[in-house]
Amino acid sequence: MDNHSSEAYVSKNSLNRRNAIKAFSLASIASLSGGIASASIPDENSNFPLKKLVCNDYATVQQLKMDQTLKAGNIARTYGYYTVGDGGGAEYIISEGKIQDLTGTIIITNDLYASIINSTSVNYRMFGAIGDGQNDDGIQIKEAHDFANRMDIPVVNTHGEFWIKQAKLIQILTNVNWGHTIFHIDEKFNSLNENIFIVSGREKPMTLEFDAETKARLLAQMRPGATIIPELAPYKNYLIVVTDSNDRVGVRSGDVYAGRSTKAREEFFFIEEHGRVIGDLAWGFKDYTKIVAYPGSNSYLIIDGGTFYFSGESSNIGGGSYFSMGITVNRSRTVIRNQWIGLEKGNADVAMAPRKGFYTFSYVYDVLLENATLIPWEKDRPGTEKDVPNGTYGIGGSYALNATFRNVTAEGSPIHWGVFGTNLFKNFRVEQCMLNRIDVHFYCWNLYIKDSKVGTNGITITGGGDLFIENTTCRSNSFVSFRRDYGGKWDGDIRINNCKHVPTGMGETAILTMAADDIDYKYPIGYGRTIKVENMVVDFSTVPNSKGISWLMRLSPFSRAGYGGRVFFPSHMEFKNVVVEGREQGMRLLNIPDPQNFQLSKRGSYDGVQVRTNCKMIFEDIHLEKLGASDPQAIDQVHLSLKNTSNSTYTDEYALYPSIQVNGCNEFAAHLGGSIVEMSVGNCKIIRFTGALNGSLRGSLTFTNCKFEASVIKTEKPYYSIAATLGTSFTNCIIYAPRVDELAHPELVDRIGFIQINKGVLYNHLNTRLGNDIVAYHKSQGLTFSERFISMLKAHHELESWGV
Structure with a gap:
């Protein structure tokens, strides 16, 4: 407390006791046995002279107020506020004179006041909470x-029940220990803009101003990949938020928004020593309209414990406005732990207004929420007249850097909305949580999910950076859904390992859904820079009768938007060890539209001699869907397709020139649409394969240790179309009798398109074998395989004559 504050407690003519009182603990006066005791403290005007200090004991605050013998300079101690032992006991100094701030002060008479002293912590009973x-x-x-807050001491209130009604904006600047304290929140008094508790820092944010020369240097520094910005070195330990209100990005698609909703281009990051940047920059800036520095705090504020019961009512009827009803955290380096949030016993959530979230984290760096249980609020109730008009959240916020959620539980039924509803979260960690949804609407950058379970509302995000998910289960039709309304984009690396996807619907599902609408989102959209998914179980036990297609990735139906923008595509994709449980029907891989229009980060080319690939796709040990008989050239009855719906002219060298490797995927069917591809298939049974409908695939095809068993409908078309300009090669492959309309027809083997019995073989062969079913059939017909034909199966080169 500064001198000005001290004068609020003790008049100028009173004994200046502040330092003496701190040094002199009344708790040490063990001799106090009745109503009055005396002790001595050093006088401020001499080195060691002693002055009598009168100490009075009272049962309650009311008894203290009734004592007419009190004088300025007396010390009083109560054993309760309303009753002895109710927890409201405190020690006071009696003073006279006008009190400027009555917080912590009891008015005894018009001229006499009792002010709390000698407290290393306070509780709510000490201030009269009933x-x-x-x-x-x-x-x-x-x-x-x-x-x-004024005394810079913690609040320690470890038990008791309290009811909060209209009180709002309770500011927390110091540590809090709520322990088993129970709070009852009456939601009839929820406010649009005022939360109940506000966790703040003592310093205020400031708007930064720079001269033209410094501003130019700063703009040049603020770009993706920046690690040090010397111009911001003076603002060490600040969260920096850069805004250009004149540059609008993030158009939001959908009927409700009709493309009108946009956001200012913004970036936020933390500054450490010598201008070191924490938090990857995703954007560059041509200009900015504002830079604000938010203080990072130089200590951790910890809030521990507490149980919160909500009435479940609404402060208005409908309208769609979002209401506050919990804790706003605006202070960096805040830790909240060991809390439970739910409805009053016997109450239901009947609110018709959406909530912003019990926890709201805004403009913060390095925050932690752990060991917390809360509920996602109801939205889609039976009967549309009871639906909440907008999404309603248990956790919200924006501009949060290095936010960690650990051992947080918030699950519910399908009528509950997603517990998370956030924007602009960066370096976002979810560990050992059980949540019905993890959602960042706009601009998530670096999301790490580990050892968690996510419910039916799923993982729904857009943004970029690292997306790393490990040992996690998601019960939703998409393991990760990249939000269509913000372009279905991820501009970074995706790593998913040892996870389980549990579809909950009967329609199409996907591990990754990255579909967008055909509009201008005002920023590039695309499917990540690299993707690696390993050891995934897709478990249909919840919907075992589902016949919906299950994709590894579900993409937009276009690679170039109508306005001309090209969709960016990963340079590396890898899916390994994907197992389907709970139904027999397996997975499909990808349906890629118009590869000639994608935007890759690396150059590729095809010159008729070689394919210079700029994307590697690896599919290994994928449990594939068993497809029935189909037209051999049907593009919609395959596991992997590259469609050319417009033309085959490639835009430039940054179009998609893939190297595709498929290994250990049985019952495989592919349609490459005449695209430019370098493809190898190993250890697979291949039921249909079309490189190009007319002529040859531009590129090469290699088949190793594969089984060819065509599954087609009755047709005059060749069962396989695998001509390739740079060669088609077979090594250690086996040819089985084709299945036409689900029946084996060894007599139709000549229609497979690259072998005719005793007539010749096409392409390059090394140790190609005929299946026993074909051999047995032809022997039964009295046919003898010619030595020349057998030699061609053993070894044949495309430059040799194809015929015997």
């Missing part, structure tokens, strides 16, 4: 925190 269900205890709770 806890009877009628009093708005939030008023006294606010006074307790105001006092703690």
